[in-house]
Amino acid sequence: MRILAIETSCDETAVAIVDAEGNRARASFKVIGNALLSQIDIHRKYGGVFPALAKREHAKNLVPLLRAALEEAELAREDRQTLARGIHDGITLLLAREPGLDAAVLDFLAEMEPPKIDAIAVTAGPGLEPALWVGINFAKALALAWDKPLVAVNHMEGHVFAALAREKDGGFGIADVELPILSLLISGGHTELVLMRDWLSYELIGATRDDAVGEAFDKVARMLGLPYPGGPEVSRLAESSRTHGLRSRAFELPRPMIHEASCDFSFAGLKTAVLYLLRERPAMNDADKRLVAREFEDAVAEVLWKKTERALEQTGAKTLAIGGGVSANAHIRRVFEEKAGTAPGVELRIPSPTLSTDNALMIAMAGFYRASRRDFADPATLAADGNLRLA
């Protein structure tokens, strides 16, 4: 099954074309086209993602990215003029749209010979609604013009599948996964523990009561005078302290809710503790900032592991998957690799670095699992849902 996948939930516009084979027990994915454009440089000056700008950028970039992915996959049977016009029309129209389709988008698509694909998968949520709508409208237009089934994918489900996948023969494979799967999903908008007892059915085991862990990283980065997105910056600072110096007790931070019996998290207090610490020492030098970043990372990793360990015990999960942008964090990966070794009978799955942050390949993989059960969306009613939940 050949899947065209589209992701526009936040600040990455991505289009992927994937040849998927097999079944849910053993699936393999060959990436034949993959085009991604990050808007990080554009949002950096605002210190975060600016939704109206994200929407405009997605609208501007989707058609050229689709074209690039189709060309890479050698699926664009060139009629360059039609494509060029399509790009122009696509930009103009997608810029203007909220919910709904414009007939002229369909016209330009109808002029293109439909490529050989079997289904179109698109992120339906969660994320920034104006950004999600751009991808959804585009996917609907493609589905209608080319007469292909449409698959709606939850972005967080994409992160779960990115974690389960392993690099294989230049592509990816999902195999030998024992259920139940406990997923720790950690991103800019989410921090949750989700259980999959049966494929594609989810149960919420724990979640943050306030800030998401990525959000805490981004806010702490700002306090330390680091640019957006803060996660990788805090990580860089913390890592340099790990190679340089000893831990300093002067910067001890709390481990919120670590002793509570629930599997819920809280990161707002930790963030505030960093704020107070920095206020107390307005002229902190770089070496001390490194220690603060490191202590913050240590606190986060400790809490994440403790809660995950509790959830593993509670659920008897056999596979532990970690997904979302924060799963790219080197220290968190190390802690989980080390600790998971102490949890008998549990296999850890961490996404390869290219699949940690937002991308369309994960949407294609999850889309394949949904399409295999003929779980298709109705183009007439599919809507963006900024707060779409897994469970």
Ligand code: KG4
């Ligand atoms: O999953 P993602 O790409 O987008 C969302 O769905 O939110 O996650 C983005 C989040 C941001 O908060 C970013 O700072 C964080 O992931 N992040 C990291 C690292 N790389 C990205 N946090 C800590 N360490 C990293 N290396």
Ligand code: ZN
């Ligand atoms: Zn994400």
